[in-house]
Amino acid sequence: xxxxxxxxxINYMELLKRPVENDIExxxxxxxxxEMIRVQGDEALKTLTKKFDGVDIDTFEIxxxxxxxxxxxxxxxxKKSIAAVASNIEAFHSAQKTNTxxxxxxxxxxxKLVYRPLKRVGLYIPGGTAPLISTxxxxxxxxxVAGCKELIVCTPPPVNPAILYACSLIKARVFTVGGAQxxxxxxxxTKSIPQVDKIFGPGNSFVTEAKMQVAALGIPIDMxxxxxxxxxxxxxxxxxxxxxADLLSQAEHGVDSQVVLISTSDTIIxxxxxxxxxxxxxxxxxxxxxxxxxxxxxxxxxNLERAIEISNLYAPEHLxxxxxxxxxxxxxxxxxxxxxIGNYTPESAGDYASGTNxxxxxxxxxxxxxxxxLQSFTKTISFQMISPVGLDNLGHHIIELANAEKLAAxxxxxxxxxxxxxNDEYDDN
Amino acid sequence: xxxxxxxxxINYMELLKRPVENDIExxxxxxxxxEMIRVQGDEALKTLTKKFDGVDIDTFEIxxxxxxxxxxxxxxxxKKSIAAVASNIEAFHSAQKTNTxxxxxxxxxxxKLVYRPLKRVGLYIPGGTAPLISTxxxxxxxxxVAGCKELIVCTPPPVNPAILYACSLIKARVFTVGGAQxxxxxxxxTKSIPQVDKIFGPGNSFVTEAKMQVAALGIPIDMxxxxxxxxxxxxxxxxxxxxxADLLSQAEHGVDSQVVLISTSDTIIxxxxxxxxxxxxxxxxxxxxxxxxxxxxxxxxxNLERAIEISNLYAPEHLxxxxxxxxxxxxxxxxxxxxxIGNYTPESAGDYASGTNxxxxxxxxxxxxxxxxLQSFTKTISFQMISPVGLDNLGHHIIELANAEKLAAxxxxxxxxxxxxxNDEYDDN
Numbered sequence: 001x002x003x004x005x006x007x008x009x010i011n012y013m014e015l016l017k018r019p020v021e022n023d024i025e026x027x028x029x030x031x032x033x034x035e036m037i038r039v040q041g042d043e044a045l046k047t048l049t050k051k052f053d054g055v056d057i058d059t060f061e062i063x064x065x066x067x068x069x070x071x072x073x074x075x076x077x078x079k080k081s082i083a084a085v086a087s088n089i090e091a092f093h094s095a096q097k098t099n100t101x102x103x104x105x106x107x108x109x110x111x112k113l114v115y116r117p118l119k120r121v122g123l124y125i126p127g128g129t130a131p132l133i134s135t136x137x138x139x140x141x142x143x144x145v146a147g148c149k150e151l152i153v154c155t156p157p158p159v160n161p162a163i164l165y166a167c168s169l170i171k172a173r174v175f176t177v178g179g180a181q182x183x184x185x186x187x188x189x190t191k192s193i194p195q196v197d198k199i200f201g202p203g204n205s206f207v208t209e210a211k212m213q214v215a216a217l218g219i220p221i222d223m224x225x226x227x228x229x230x231x232x233x234x235x236x237x238x239x240x241x242x243x244x245a246d247l248l249s250q251a252e253h254g255v256d257s258q259v260v261l262i263s264t265s266d267t268i269i270x271x272x273x274x275x276x277x278x279x280x281x282x283x284x285x286x287x288x289x290x291x292x293x294x295x296x297x298x299x300x301x302x303n304l305e306r307a308i309e310i311s312n313l314y315a316p317e318h319l320x321x322x323x324x325x326x327x328x329x330x331x332x333x334x335x336x337x338x339x340x341i342g343n344y345t346p347e348s349a350g351d352y353a354s355g356t357n358x359x360x361x362x363x364x365x366x367x368x369x370x371x372x373x374l375q376s377f378t379k380t381i382s383f384q385m386i387s388p389v390g391l392d393n394l395g396h397h398i399i400e401l402a403n404a405e406k407l408a409a410x411x412x413x414x415x416x417x418x419x420x421x422x423n424d425e426y427d428d429n
Numbered sequence: 430x431x432x433x434x435x436x437x438x439i440n441y442m443e444l445l446k447r448p449v450e451n452d453i454e455x456x457x458x459x460x461x462x463x464e465m466i467r468v469q470g471d472e473a474l475k476t477l478t479k480k481f482d483g484v485d486i487d488t489f490e491i492x493x494x495x496x497x498x499x500x501x502x503x504x505x506x507x508k509k510s511i512a513a514v515a516s517n518i519e520a521f522h523s524a525q526k527t528n529t530x531x532x533x534x535x536x537x538x539x540x541k542l543v544y545r546p547l548k549r550v551g552l553y554i555p556g557g558t559a560p561l562i563s564t565x566x567x568x569x570x571x572x573x574v575a576g577c578k579e580l581i582v583c584t585p586p587p588v589n590p591a592i593l594y595a596c597s598l599i600k601a602r603v604f605t606v607g608g609a610q611x612x613x614x615x616x617x618x619t620k621s622i623p624q625v626d627k628i629f630g631p632g633n634s635f636v637t638e639a640k641m642q643v644a645a646l647g648i649p650i651d652m653x654x655x656x657x658x659x660x661x662x663x664x665x666x667x668x669x670x671x672x673x674a675d676l677l678s679q680a681e682h683g684v685d686s687q688v689v690l691i692s693t694s695d696t697i698i699x700x701x702x703x704x705x706x707x708x709x710x711x712x713x714x715x716x717x718x719x720x721x722x723x724x725x726x727x728x729x730x731x732n733l734e735r736a737i738e739i740s741n742l743y744a745p746e747h748l749x750x751x752x753x754x755x756x757x758x759x760x761x762x763x764x765x766x767x768x769x770i771g772n773y774t775p776e777s778a779g780d781y782a783s784g785t786n787x788x789x790x791x792x793x794x795x796x797x798x799x800x801x802x803l804q805s806f807t808k809t810i811s812f813q814m815i816s817p818v819g820l821d822n823l824g825h826h827i828i829e830l831a832n833a834e835k836l837a838a839x840x841x842x843x844x845x846x847x848x849x850x851x852n853d854e855y856d857d858n
Binding site: 285357367368390 | 794
C-alpha cells in the first residue's frame with residue numbers, strides 16, 4: 001500500500017483514481033457481438049459459445065432433470081447456510097415494499113402512484129473457478145419479493161451444480177450462455193432466450209461493456225459495474241487484525257481491486273500494515289491480493305470529519321467505520337454503496353449474509369447510483385381521477401398554461417368538458 | 430386515422446410500431462459533439478452555440494438581474510396558475526417521501542436502507558416557439574422536495590422570461606445552452622457548467638441521442654425519450670366530444686406523435702372520428718395534428734378485457750379509460766406511464782396540473798421504465814451493524830459460503846473476529 005499524509009492541496013479524485021483498462025478494443029468487439037446476436041439470434045449464440053467457451057451447445061436452456069439433480073450435488077452444510085442467508089436477504093428486501101401512494105391534491109383531484117413488478121428480468125451470473133451462489137440469491141430473492149413473474153439466468157458453461165441449486169430456489173430458468181452474447185440475447189431476445197425487461201448482474205469487461213451498449217438502446221440495467229473496492233475509516237479504537245482482514249478480503253477479489261485506509265492514528269496505520277503482511281502469507285489468492293494492494297493507499301488525517309469528507313469524494317462501494325462512535329458520522333455519509341459499522345461487522349457479512357444487497361455501485365458511481373434494492377425490480381404507474389368539481393377547480397389553470405405553451409388542443413380538451421358542465425347545470429335549473 | 434377490427438392474428442407490436450427516424454447520421458454527429466465538449470469544454474460550447482443557435486455567447490450563466498426581472502415579464506394570471514399547479518405537484522411528490530427502512534434480520538444483525546438526495550441534478554428545458562414552463566416545474570419541484578442541493582437548468586437561446594421565472598421558483602441556476610452540447614456539458618462539466626449527478630428532461634433527437642450516449646458512460650438519465658403518445662379505451666359511456674379533444678391534444682404535439690383509440694362500440698368510434706374532423710379545423714396546430722393522425726389507429730374490439738390486453742402490449746405513455754367502471758380495470762393495467770380515469774380527466778390535466786409527473790416513458794418503454802417520481806432524484810445507501818452476538822449467529826454461514834466461492838480472505842475476516850470473541854470469553858471465565 002502507498003502511504004500519504006493528508007493536506008488540503010491533495011487532489012483525491014486524481015490520487016485515488018481507480019485502475020482502469022483502456023477499452024476501445026473491447027467496445028468495438030462487443031458492438032460486433034451485439035449486432036451478430038440481434039441479426040442471427042441463436043445461430044450466433046452457438047457460434048460465439050463455440051468460439052469463446054470451446055463447447056458445442058444445441059439447447060441453451062438447462063432441463064428439469066439436471067436442475068433437480070443439482071440438489072444432490074450440494075452438501076448439506078452449504079444448503080443450510082444458503083437457507084439462512086436467503087432468509088435474511090428476503091427479510092431486508094421484503095421490508096422495502098412500498099404501498100400505493102394516494103393524494104387528493106385539490107378537492108376532486110385524486111392522484112395515485114402504484115408500484116408494479118417488472119415482468120421478466122435477466123440475471124447474469126459469471127462463471128469462473130468458483131460458483132457465485134451469493135449473486136444468484138442477491139438478485140433472485142429481491143426479484144421474487146418484488147413479484148417479477150419470470151427470472152432468466154444466463155451463465156457460461158460449464159454450469160456449477162451449486163449455481164443450479166440456487167437458481168432452483170429462486171425458480172429461475174437457466175441458460176448456458178455467457179459473455180457479451182448472453183447480455184445481447186437477453187436484451188434483444190432470441191428463439192431460445194426470451195427478451196427481458198431489465199438486465200442485472202456483474203461480469204468481466206465484455207459483459208460490462210455489453211450492458212452499457214444495450215443501456216444506450218434504452219434497456220435498463222442495474223448499474224455500471226467495475227472492480228470491487230473498500231474504504232476503511234479507523235480511529236484508535238479499531239482492531240488492527242480485523243481491519244487488515246477486511247482490507248485483504250477486498251484485495252483478494254481481483255488485481256484491479258482497490259482498498260483505501262484512512263486513519264487519525266499513525267500507530268493504527270502501522271499496526272494494520274503489519275497485520276496485512278502477516279495475514280496475506282496464508283491466503284490462497286495471495287498474489288492477487290498483493291497486486292491489488294499496489295493500487296491501494298493509506299491516508300493519515302487529523303480528524304474523522306476530514307476522513308468522512310475524503311470518503312464522500314471517493315464514494316466507495318463498501319465503507320467500514322471502525323471508530324468508537326460510528327453513529328455520529330452516519331448522517332454525514334453522502335456517497336457510499338454499503339456501510340459497515342463497528343468492529344464486529346466485516347465487509348464479507350454484506351457480501352453474503354446480513355441481508356443487505358451486495359450488488360453495489362463501484363468506481364465512484366455511489367455518487368449517483370443506488371445499489372440493487374427492491375425498487376430495482378419495480379416500475380411506477382401514476383393514476384389520476386378528476387371529478388366534475390375537481391375539473392371546475394383545476395380547469396382554468398390547465399387552460400392558462402396550455403395557452404402559455406401555445407397548445408390550443410390541450411386547452412380545448414378542458415374547455416369542451418367545462419362547457420358541458422355549464423350546460424348540464426343550466427339544464428338542471 | 431386508420432381503422433381495424435381486432436382479431437387474434439394481428440401482430441400489434443408490428444401494427445402499432447411508433448414512427449421512428451433513422452438515426453445513424455445523428456448518432457455520429459452527436460458523438461463528435463460529445464467529444465468536442467469533453468476535450469475543449471467552454472470553447473466548444475461557444476463554437477457550437479454560434480453554429481447551431483447563431484449567437485455569440487461569452488457568459489452562459491444568466492445573471493441575477495435578468496432572473497429577477499423575469500418576474501415582471503410574466504402576467505399575473507399565469508403566475509397564479511403556476512402557483513396552483515406547483516402546489517399540486519409538490520403535494521403529490523411530497524407524499525412519495527420514503528422513510529429509512531430498518532430491519533433486524535437476525536438477532537444482533539441490524540440492516541438499514543437510507544434514501545439520500547442526489548446532490549446536483551441537470552434539467553434540460555427545450556427551446557422553441559413556446560416556453561415549457563410545465564417541464565421546469567415537473568422536474569424542478571420533485572428535485573427540491575427530494576432535497577437536491579443544486580439544480581442546473583440548460584436551455585437554448587433565446588431564453589423566454591417565463592422559463593426564467595419558473596426557474597427562479599425552483600431556485601435553479603440557468604445556463605443559455607441547448608442541444609447535445611448542453612447534455613455533454615452537464616455530463617462532463619466545463620469551466621462554466623458544473624458536472625451533474627443525473628440528467629433529466631425532454632428534447633429533440635440530438636438531445637435524446639446525447640442522453641443515451643452519456644448513459645452508456647454511466648451517467649444516469651431519467652429515461653429514454655421519444656414522441657408523445659396516447660391510447661384511449663372507450664366504451665358506450667364515453668363522450669365522443671371529450672375523447673376527440675383528448676386525441677387531438679396528443680396529436681398536436683408533433684407529426685411523429687401517435688394516438689390509438691380502442692373501443693367496444695362501432696358507433697362510438699364513428700362519432701369520435703366525426704368529432705375529430707369537426708374539432709381539428711379550429712386548431713392552430715391543425716397541420717401537425719393531421720399528420721400525426723395518419724400514424725394513428727382506431728381498433729374495434731369485442732370486450733374491454735381485450736382492449737386492456739392490447740393496451741398492455743402497446744405500453745402507452747398516456748392511457749385514458751373512458752369506460753363506465755374504470756376501477757374494475759385498474760389492477761389489470763401492467764404497462765402505462767400515466768392513467769386518466771373517467772370522463773372528466775383529460776390527459777392535459779396530467780401534463781400541467783393534477784400533480785402527477787408528466788415526464789413519462791414513451792415508445793413502449795412503459796414496459797420497463799418508470800415515469801419521473803420523487804425517487805428519481807434520490808439514491809440509496811445500505812448500512813449494517815452486527816453485534817458480537819450477531820456475528821456469533823451469522824459467522825459460520827459467511828465462512829461456509831465464502832469457502833464455497835473460494836474466497837478465503839472473506840472467511841478469514843469472520844474467523845479473526847470469532848476467535849477474538851472466543852478468547853475474550855475464555856478470559857472472562
